[in-house]
Amino acid sequence: MPQELSRALIKNLDFFKAMPDAALDAALKSAQVCRLADGDVAFHQGEAATQFFVLLHGHLKVVQITPEGEQVVVRYVNPGDVFGIARAMQRSHYPASTVAVQESIALAWPSSEWDQFISGNPLFAVNALQTVGQRLQDAHSRIRELSTEEVEQRVARAILRLTDESGEKTDEGILINFPITRQDIAEMTGTTLHTVSRLLSAWKERGLVNSGRKRIVVSDLNELIRLAEGAPTTKAAN
Incomplete structure (x- = not known):
């Protein structure tokens, strides 16, 4: 994927809107294009969290296997979403698997660059914090629903x-x-x-x-x- 096209795609995403072009280009230098066919797995539950991702196109589902062996669909990943951010939650391994439900395209970065993304881009850091907070809130809501509804x-x-x-x-x-x-x-x-x-x-x-x-x-x-x-x-x- 040409760099100019990639820059145009991510520049309009909430996580990257405030980044100047030079910062976008610097970020894209270490990015890898990840193409997933329907059913492909971006990463598996329990694997070392070596990358984080931004979905550009398609949809993915996040699934988790419980200790009892049951599969739970945790959420869906939509275009523009950041996923695989175990590093943001101080986790060294992915807590769930992420599977494409249709042909999808994402950009992937080494998890070792997460801290650099956060420190160098305040708006990215704010959005990441909001994302983690929203996912925790969603998890609490689902626990309440399972218990009371x-x-x-x-x-x-x-x-x-x-x-x-x-x-x-x-x-x-x-x-x-x-x-x-x-x-x-x-x-x-x-x-x-x-x-x-x-x-x-x-x-x-x-x-x-x-x-x-x-x-x-x-x-x-x-x-x-x-x-x-x-x-x-x-x-x-x-």
Whole structure:
């Protein structure tokens, strides 16, 4: 990827907006282009955290294997996101694996350069701190949801988060604009594939969502919000 094109791509990302061109060029000298096909792994849980990344194109999912051997989808990585920042959390190994859900392109830097990025670019440091804080807050929210909310409410919240982060308006409604399966939703919400399939089928009959193979569209956002808030919907099942 030509350097000028790379500079143009990252210059508009929040993490890099305040950096002058000379600083961008200096940063890009040590960057490597990382191309991932659908299903490729950027790094595995437990590996030494030797790199950190910025996603330029595509989508990735962050998955973690629990001590009991269950797989959990922790979150999704969207274009512009920084990921693999174990160094920012004072960790020497990646706490989860990151897998491409579609063809994706990222830039990778050696983790040894993280401190230099932080010290030389105050806005980058602020954004990194906010990112770590947001991920901790999201983790706390998910723990609370698993402890206090019914499955239907958790699934509604998960789908709403995805539409908020990666929703695309279409004639059908708001499309989650990357491939996502019912199993992924189950692993995000601590439930089973059977339960998610049953809920999505019921919601489809009520006109709330439309789903197919690796595809989810929210047809009635307001009703899904009501479900996520624990309120009864105005659309009863037939």
